[in-house]
Amino acid sequence: MPPPAGPPSWPLELGDDVRDEVLAAYADPTRGYHDTVHLTEVLARVDELATAGVPFDHLPVRLAAWFHDAVYDGERDAEERSAAWAEADLPGLVDDAIVREVARVVRLNESHRPEADDPAGCALYDADLGIMAADTTRYATYVAAVRVDYAHVPDDVFVEGRAAVLRDLLSKPHLFHTSYARETWEAPARANVEAELTRLAAS
Numbered sequence: 001m002p003p004p005a006g007p008p009s010w011p012l013e014l015g016d017d018v019r020d021e022v023l024a025a026y027a028d029p030t031r032g033y034h035d036t037v038h039l040t041e042v043l044a045r046v047d048e049l050a051t052a053g054v055p056f057d058h059l060p061v062r063l064a065a066w067f068h069d070a071v072y073d074g075e076r077d078a079e080e081r082s083a084a085w086a087e088a089d090l091p092g093l094v095d096d097a098i099v100r101e102v103a104r105v106v107r108l109n110e111s112h113r114p115e116a117d118d119p120a121g122c123a124l125y126d127a128d129l130g131i132m133a134a135d136t137t138r139y140a141t142y143v144a145a146v147r148v149d150y151a152h153v154p155d156d157v158f159v160e161g162r163a164a165v166l167r168d169l170l171s172k173p174h175l176f177h178t179s180y181a182r183e184t185w186e187a188p189a190r191a192n193v194e195a196e197l198t199r200l201a202a203s
Contacts (some may be wrong), residue, residue: 008040011062015093022070022085032148034072038131039065045127052180056119060098063090064105064124074149079110114177122177126185129175132192133185139192155203163200166193 010019026036042065050058063086071081083106090099105120109128114121131142150158169175175189176182 008036008043008066010066011059012093015089018089018093019066021089022066025070025072031072032151033142033145034069034149035145038069041131042068042124042127045130046123049123049127049178049180052184054119054123054178054180056123057101059094060101060105061120061123061127063094063098063102064120065127067102068106068109068124068128072149074152076110079107082109083107116177126176126178126181129189130181130185132169132175132189134188134192136192139196143196159200159203163197166197166200169193170197 008023010016012019023036023039026034026039028035043062046058046061046065049056067082067086068079069082070085071078083103086102086106087099090102094102101120105124108114108118108121109124112125112129114125116122131139134142146162147158150161153161170190170193174182174186175193176186
């Protein structure tokens, strides 16, 4: 699926100031992969899952997609700070239960292991990981952008860490959690990951 055209769609009628602040964070020129294009693609994949009939509560998942990488600076607590941002700025725009759900789903992103009976967590996880199933050109651009995000890490350390992440993905019975993502994205994603591991081993 090609990168979506145009700016990402804000799911609320109000809160343009919140939207603009979050967009500015994604547009930070120091970011590599976790930028506005990433946000737009994740939102497009959330819509793709919804269109395919995957069951989840659409509004909190779309808002969680907006906030899931609102803070991204390489530190371990980025998800927690992203969730806290949602908790600070969403009250008054949506009801308290949605605020809590958005923050919960954002925090799940740290472990990348939603439970099978968590439709919202599974939907955001699959939309986020869906880049792994991109065509080879987009996948190569993604890999290069990830390296930018970790430009402070020496090459040998990056290669070791990246390979460990990819091997962990391949060790799972399924990369994705929703039936649609497994049927549509699983095979190309595994092919991309295996090819990247081969390249890393040769580097």
